[in-house]
Amino acid sequence: MTYLILLLFILALLFFWRSDRQQKAAGLPGGRVIYTDTRGWGEVEKPLFYPALALTGKPDYLIEKNGQIIPVEVKSGRAPEAPYDSHIYQLASYCLLVEKTYGKRPPYGIIHYENRDFAIDYTRELESALIELVADMRVDELKKDVPRSHEQPSRCKRCGFRNVCDQKLT
Numbered sequence: 001m002t003y004l005i006l007l008l009f010i011l012a013l014l015f016f017w018r019s020d021r022q023q024k025a026a027g028l029p030g031g032r033v034i035y036t037d038t039r040g041w042g043e044v045e046k047p048l049f050y051p052a053l054a055l056t057g058k059p060d061y062l063i064e065k066n067g068q069i070i071p072v073e074v075k076s077g078r079a080p081e082a083p084y085d086s087h088i089y090q091l092a093s094y095c096l097l098v099e100k101t102y103g104k105r106p107p108y109g110i111i112h113y114e115n116r117d118f119a120i121d122y123t124r125e126l127e128s129a130l131i132e133l134v135a136d137m138r139v140d141e142l143k144k145d146v147p148r149s150h151e152q153p154s155r156c157k158r159c160g161f162r163n164v165c166d167q168k169l170t
């Protein structure tokens with residue numbers, strides 16, 4: 001379990017660090033605002049795992065709708081103008097894990113902020129960008145130091161890893 005938590009932590013950290021660079025190349029979907037009924041949301045009991053990419057993650061909820069399974073990622077705080085790239089990549093990884101686990105490709109996933117929900121289309125382009133990012137992460141995991149990919153103190157200020165990050169901007 002400790003190993004799993006550590007792996008999840010490293011994945012989240014690397015998603016956050018690497019997202020800026022990948023976004024430019026991938027042209028990530030910005031998301032569209034939708035209304036969702038939280039009564040249909042089912043909690044996920046254990047992490048999903050895809051061995052071929054050594055990828056693991058646990059969506060906050062799964063929605064079964066018209067024979068499809070839609071992952072939901074819940075974020076604390078009010079919604080930004082558009083979802084952060086790191087959030088989009090995290091959701092994309094859940095879409096991939098859902099497809100590999102249940103054999104059904106989600107057409108989109110949902111990022112739920114306090115005041116707004118965004119649907120993010122799980123396109124082939126987003127999937128390719130995710131797989132490329134995971135491959136880059138594997139390379140980075142072998143390095144001792146992974147450089148920060150931005151110069152935005154505001155981003156570090158709201159980052160959940162600032163207590164353990166030795167590259168935070170203050």
Ligand code: SF4
Pocket residue numbers: 013016017148155156157159160161162165166167168169
């Ligand atoms: S504290 Fe700043 S540099 Fe460190 S992971 Fe968070 S956003 Fe990146």
